[in-house]
Amino acid sequence: MTKGAERIIGLYRRHAHIWAQRRGDRLVEAEWLDRFKELLPPRPNVLDLGCGSGKPIARYLIEKGCEATGVDSAPEMIALCRESFPQSDWRVADMRELSLERRFDGIIAWDSFFHLGFDDQRRMFPIFRAHAAPGAALMFTSGPAHGEAIGEFAGELLYHASLARDEYEALLRANGFEVVAHMVEDPTCGRHTIWLAQRR
Template sequence: MAADQIIGLYERHAQAYDAERGRSLFEKAWLDRFLGLLPPAPAVLDIGCGHGEPIAAYLIGQGCRLTGIDSSPSLIALCRERFPAHRWSVADMRLLSLEQQFDGILAWDSFFRLTVEDQRRMFPLFRKHAASGAALMFTSGPYHGEAIGSYHGEPLYHASLAPEEYRSQLDAQDFEVVAHRADDPDCTGHTIWLAQLRP
């Protein structure tokens, strides 16, 4: 199954991904909305941080204390080299257990690599790692389904729940949706969810 190949795919193509991933920060407007919900010098968990550029680099530049996880040892090695003052770990997000809570949790272009069942199981993990009033932001597809793209000739898996189910899953874990936009034309067509843990 293509979903089972994601971890190996990013590790095999880590150097190519680092070279090809744009640094234009088209995500900036959403990252700023996310930051606007956080306290000063926040602890932020970046799930699927990749090589740390441009997103983690921007958050660090805004005063965040970053903890990044990714399944690719090669990508994590690049993060450690570039941002040695922050915490980077090789980990599978589905098994996340850091024994720490964060002011902000981000899963940009990573969460939707999971199957729909694995995505459903992630919401209690988001809650477990969320400090009081924490912000959570992730990208998804615009509707329920699976899609297979391609990266360097290998199948690249994506999946999404329905918008109504994302809302239900967030609500069940005491997150309130702050902002949501499907196929945002100002963010290269991304579908974004921004939520905050209720007091």
């Protein structure tokens, strides 16, 4: 199933406008985004990995006073971001190869990181660390347990993967992060499994 991870970028490129339309403005994540923001300094800069169209998550953070830098592998998604939020910094890039040579007060990878295969997820933690300022918050979504799952979007197979809870905890700790909060399949947040951590 891991080969499904290799098709994710193409899927989102082909269906960027459909994704943006279906995602819409509904924000079930507000409570977690507020918890994330509580860990940030005033007027923080936030790196949004796999930002999609920028709506509704990046928009919410921008409206809350954050300076947003968004990264997505799909140029079509970044074009939507630039159209909606021309004042922010939007970049076409693969998070697995990211090297922006700057650090951020917060990093978020919501519904994006979990499309990576097991080894690519493991390799992301040094990338998180390299882009995290001291005290930076990190929030990402994963699956509830180790394994792979295949969903569907616009008639195509949609790959997801997750490491085990213990491995995520070990990777965070090894890269200088402490877990602040963790919830498995939060019923108030669309059954997302959420990790919120802070760099020591």
